[in-house]
Amino acid sequence: MDVSVIVVVVVLTALIFDFTNGFHDTANAMATSIATGALRPRTAVAIAGVLNLIGAFLSVQVAKTISGGLVDESLINPVVIFAGLVGAILWNLLTWLLGLPSSSSHALFGGLIGATWVAGGSAAIHFSTVLNKVILPAVLSPVVAALIATAVTYLAIRVTTRADARTVARGFKLAQTVSASMVALAHGTNDAQKTMGVITLTLITAGLVVPGSAPPFWVVASAGLSIALGTYMGGWRIIRTLGSRIADIHPTQGFTAETTSTAVILTSTHLGLPLSTTQVCTGSIFGAAAGRRLAAVNWGVAGGIALAWTVTLPSAAVVGAAASWLASTGTAGVVVVAVGGAALAAGIYAASRHNAVTADNVTDVPPQPAVGTAV
């Protein structure tokens, strides 16, 4: 297949991934604000979309890490990146269908690692970078976020105990609109860059950009627009999980969770650490819920989410590896991967229509039996 054709295919596939990343991660910024009523669902996703777009233009540190660190650029080609992206998109769609806030970043890294392993062997993967920039942050970031959120939520509740309850509730609701907006901005600075990094890596492997370059402006703009549009679509299933199924979130907790998430994401972005914003935000929400009352947390939901986190990277790697193997057989293989991937995506979308979650019913949670009540 002509190099310029496959580069165009990879860029389009990367932008589709970015779109799925957007609607998969809308919940990170807006789930608690929607749950507490601080923002109306449609208003929340519109604000998140605009701020993700702005955030995409603010930094390129993470993009540089991805385009120049995880895999050996000299041993892969655009077809390998295409296969990795297919693995990441399919995993994102599957977890969205299940309402699980899994990491889009780990789906992307897993897909790329699996596809690269098949194409260039284990030597093409920089395991030290994978450990430092992916595995360790994946394990530590949700724990760190949860611990910080637990502590600050406890302190916020203690400090405001003697204050006027109505002033505090109104104030934190108002503050939530700011903190949620900051998470959306932070998300744009971190996640939009991952797609920028992948497109830049493609341009490097095709010889169109010098290794070590920052993403060209058109890459930044298209990635920003794509993630903003995806965010505006709203991943309502995951918003319901994070906003309503973990615990009964109050404005104080929404604010502390969002503030913790913003602090962790912006700090890591500044230091070029491409951590999962989903894991940070989920950890913060669990921490904020536990900071008010440990028993109020729905630990069953936590178990499901932890399982999804554990299998995300290897699952996306397996799909990426299979797609890479198929695509390496030639043009026909690439077409089979593209058509097969599109068919699976369409099937997942059709399945989601059977039990649609929208802006109108996102805060409706099926009633659960109270503790001690006979069923």
Added chain:
Amino acid sequence: MHIDWSTLLDVTVVSAAAALTVVLLVSYAFVGLSPGSARRTGDPERATPAATRAGIATAVLCLLATALIVGYGVYLIVG
């Protein structure tokens, strides 16, 4: 295999400090905005004008400090 513990530690410490500072400042701002005597007696009807003015001044200072911290965070990213 080298593990970059210092960067991970930096992220943890800076994040914790920033989140703690912002949350405490905003919390104290709402305490300040509460009717003066409510903070001590739980009875907003007994607020005095002086206590109300002091509370508003505290709230304004806390919110200004918060805005500065958030602004500095964004400045670091843009820079």
